[in-house]
Amino acid sequence: MIIEHENSEKININAFQDDLISWFKAEQRDLPWRKDQDPYKVWVSEIMLQQTRVDTVIPYFNRFIEWFPTIDDLANADEDKVLKAWEGLGYYSRVRNLQFAVKEVREKYNGEVPNTPKEIAELKGVGPYTAGAILSIAYGLPEPAVDGNVMRVLSRILLIWEDIAKTSSRKTFEQAVRDLISHEDPSSFNQALMELGALICTPTSPSCLLCPVREHCQAFFEGVHEELPVKTKKKKTRDVQLAATVLTNSAGKLLIHKRPSNGLLANLWEFPNVEIYHNLQNEREEVANLFSQELHLNTQLDRIIGQIEHVFSHLVWNIKVYIGTLSDDFQESEDWKLVSFKEIEDFAFPVSYQKMFQMYKNFLEE
DNA sequence: GATCCGTGGGT
DNA sequence: TACCCAAGGAT
Known part of the structure; x- marks a missing residue:
């Protein structure tokens, strides 16, 4: 069992934050949901991106925001039209839960997406990852947003051998993020971890020679970056x-x-x-x-x-x-x-x- | 904790 | 071909 706090202390946190965030600000992709920090649009993008590639999401996001520009527009829409906007994206309960939650925000929070961990996590379809993503990206709060990218990246940087397929291991990585996250720019920090996972620290054959935080990476130092993360396979269909x-x-x-x-x-x-x-x-x-x-x-x-x-x-x-x-x-x-x-x-x-x-x-x- | 819930792309 | 995977959540 790896004690994550000890691992976090093995790296220079301030230098790590600077290298990671500087790289993100220079190299981040120009994505439609990064044009502003409207909590509604951040929310929509995060739901769409669940288990779905960025390239797939882009056209769906643009059309969805065109059809439903605000919380009110989505709350008032017919579900058939909402599903039509989602047609082909998969995991359709995501958008039905989103519309349900948007109605709750309209009625309970006067149309303002809540900005506390407790309130936002109570919304239907908003789990630990999405709650942290909205709080950090839309509201600048230092909350962890641990997705598959973050677990892969941090398993390598901090040499964490826990099985990331287990739901219980998410807590280990949330604690690691709490130890590492920049309080000056939580939004860039969280997005940078995911961007790094998507562009550099990929599942197979990561581009370590291009990595902005290579000198902080324990797996690279040990030469075991190809063996992490540990992830058990799932059953057949x-x-x-x-x-x-x-x-x-x-x-x-x-x-x-x-x-x-x-x-x-x-x-x-x-x-x-x-x-x-x-x-x-x-x-x-x-x-x-x-x-x-x-x-x-x-x-x-x-x-x-x-x-x-x-x-x-x-x-x-x-x-x-x-x-x-x-x-x-x-x-x-x-x-x-x-x-x-x-x-x-x-x-x-x-x-x-x-x-x-x-x-x-x-x-x-x- | 295990299973259900979509789809398209990469190797 | 047969996997694996991608910014997960609900039950």
Whole structure:
């Protein structure tokens, strides 16, 4: 067990802060959420950046702020439109929690993002990392913001051999940051640790020769920078078999369904589908029976037009894609809608069903 | 503490 | 190909 306080004392803290922050101020990337310190925009960017690359986030951030420039705009927006703004980013509960929390800020804090650790951490979707990020970046408070970058960078600089995959080890790194953080510029310090992790102190083959804090790095000194951080692997995904169908009525409209409000891809839209638990004998017929029994859809399935594999973080969907016809007496409801090719663009679909719709359009062109 | 929750890019 | 990973949080 490494005692983090002793490790922090092994380096010259003031020199470390200066080298790190000077490098950050000279080399930091020009990112849209760095144009000002509006707590709302900092908040949005931090939620988007959770488990998501900077390059992926940039266009989403710009459009999101365009659509919802202020807390009021987001609080008043329809959730369907909010999800559409997030479409393709993944982890969709992030944005539903964000909108929920923004409403709380409007009502409880008069529209001002709170600036105390206790109050901000109570907001839905704001965990220890995001709380520290907002407090330091938007409000200049010396709070730790420990993400994967920070754990990787500090595990090397301070020679910390704890398994960063364990949730319990975050506290070790938070204490290390409290020991090291600049009280003159907590914002630059925290961002610099993450920027260093993203640009220099990368997971594989770090650019140590370009590193501004190499002379403070114990792992480099010991020659073990490639062995850190220690991180145990996670388990494999499991496979799920689905049958999904594009159903059209005689007017050429497509049937879509809104997913339940919790669990995987909550409140996003999809094409009608059922899970297949066993191998089926007469597949097309038995799938039609499942649509009838489970979804109360009486349909004729014409044929399979293809197959889609979609990989999630924790499972894999194998989707057999059918086409079929829907009788004209079908009754729409809140979560079952008939839409035209133009109208479908306004609904948020997960990428798996975007792939399926593209497959259908390609089929029609042949 | 373990699992759920997305997606696209890198090696 | 089959991993691994990226500014995590909720349950």
